[in-house]
Amino acid sequence: MEIKTLEDLNKKAEALKEVGDEEGLVQLAERFGLDKEDALDYMDGAVEEFATPLMAAVAKLKKEAKELSLKGVMKDWEESIESLCADDEELCIAVMKYESKLENCLAKLLKFAFDNKEQVHDSIVKVAGLRTPLYLGIPSKADLKKLVAEYYKG
Secondary structure, X not given: OOOOOHHHHHHHHHHHHHOOOHHHHHHXXXXXXXXXXXXXXXXXXXXXOOOOHHHHHHHHHHHHHHHHOOOHHHHHHHHHHHHHHHOOHHHHHHHOOOOOOHHHHHHHHHHHHHHOOEEOOHHHHHHOOOOOOOEXXXXXXXXXXXXXXXXXXX
C-alpha cells in the first residue's frame, strides 16, 4: 500500500495494529517522522488515532527540513508553516499529501522574496558597512500565509 495521504497513513497503521505488528508500526512512525512512543501508545490503545493531522504535518515538515539542512530564514519559514498548521487542519491535510514538498513551498517563498525586493534606505546600508544601493526582499507574515496556502491548498 502506497501512502499518499494522512488517511492512507492511518489505515496502514490500523492494519498493522490489527495484526499485532508492533515493530512494523514503529517503523511506519519513524518513516514518517512520528515518535516511537506515540506509535506504541496507539498499539496499546492509549490513543485512538495513529496520527492526527497536526502531528503528521509537523512531523513531515520537520523531516523534510532536516533533509534540506535548513538554516536562517529558511528554517524560520519552515517553522512558520508549522505554526500555520496549528490553526488550520485543512492545511495539515494538504501538507501530508504525497506530492506536497517543503522544498517546493520554500522555493515559492524565495521566488516571491526575489521578485518583490525593495531598496533598503541608504543610511541603513551605510551603517551596516555595505555598498549602496542594496535591495532586500522578505515576505511579510501575511504574504507568507497566502503563499503557503496557495502552494499546499492549491
